[in-house]
Amino acid sequence: MGASEQQDERSIVWLDIDNTLYSASAGISHAMGERIHAYFVGLGLPDDEASKLHHRYYSQYGLAIRGLVRHHQIDPLDFDRKCDGSLPLEELLKPDPVLRKLLEDIDRTKVRVWGLTNAYYTHANRVLRILGVDDLVENVVFCDYSNPDFNCKPEPEFFQNAMKIAGVTDPSQCYFIDDSLNNVKAARALGWDHCVHFCERGLLHVEGGKPKYIGSDSQDSVADDGIAVITKLDELRTVWPEIFKQ
Numbered sequence: 687m688g689a690s691e692q693q694d695e696r697s698i699v700w701l702d703i704d705n706t707l708y709s710a711s712a713g714i715s716h717a718m719g720e721r722i723h724a725y726f727v728g729l730g731l732p733d734d735e736a737s738k739l740h741h742r743y744y745s746q747y748g749l750a751i752r753g754l755v756r757h758h759q760i761d762p763l764d765f766d767r768k769c770d771g772s773l774p775l776e777e778l779l780k781p782d783p784v785l786r787k788l789l790e791d792i793d794r795t796k797v798r799v800w801g802l803t804n805a806y807y808t809h810a811n812r813v814l815r816i817l818g819v820d821d822l823v824e825n826v827v828f829c830d831y832s833n834p835d836f837n838c839k840p841e842p843e844f845f846q847n848a849m850k851i852a853g854v855t856d857p858s859q860c861y862f863i864d865d866s867l868n869n870v871k872a873a874r875a876l877g878w879d880h881c882v883h884f885c886e887r888g889l890l891h892v893e894g895g896k897p898k899y900i901g902s903d904s905q906d907s908v909a910d911d912g913i914a915v916i917t918k919l920d921e922l923r924t925v926w927p928e929i930f931k932q
């Protein structure tokens with residue numbers, strides 16, 4: 687950004703995309719888990735070893751692909767095409783007027799609204815388009831699989847780089863919602879002041895290839911560090927009233 691460009695003084699809302707802007711009940715994590723498993727098996731790993739490694743990499747790195755690149759030298763773009771790229775998203779998702787209204791009601795004179803995703807930009811943009819909100823999310827900071835040394839949530843560098851891209855210097859200006867408690871905690875630890883954990887408690891989804899009941903590893907309404915926990919996106923109106931049109 688050139689010195690002549692004016693600094694954007696507005697705060698910024700960072701939206702996780704997968705399993706946050708749509709419900710885990712869409713079944714996308716299940717379809718994704720199957721594809722990632724097939725990818726591990728395609729590397730020549732036996733079935734049980736594939737499951738074990740898939741879950742280990744997810745837990746350790748926040749993303750299976752991070753471990754695959756690090757330990758198996760796979761081509762992340764090939765992985766993206768075969769996993770996210772082959773998801774039948776048009777069958778699993780549809781335009782969401784409630785989400786659209788929520789994003790429309792955010793006061794853009796006060797905040798910018800950006801995506802912050804561990805997916806590659808192709809998948810992120812596809813999801814936003816199908817949900818019918820691509821025009822309401824100004825920019826997406828994504829996981830750059832084309833760089834072999836890419837960062838992802840919950841690594842601090844990923845959040846710091848996102849701030850740099852957006853030209854934000856004060857972490858207390860950051861609003862953030864994510865369905866991963868690890869991601870939210872990592873952002874909170876960097877001083878992101880307005881963190882929300884989106885937790886569809888009790889719903890069954892797939893995490894690192896394993897079925898899991900959402901929320902089984904966290905307490906109810908308030909997580910650590912005053913992180914708010916919500917089960918419906920519309921509750922953001924109550925949690926962040928200052929960023930909505932009056």
Ligand SMILES: [Mg+2]
Binds near residue numbers: 702703864865
């Ligand atoms: Mg997510």
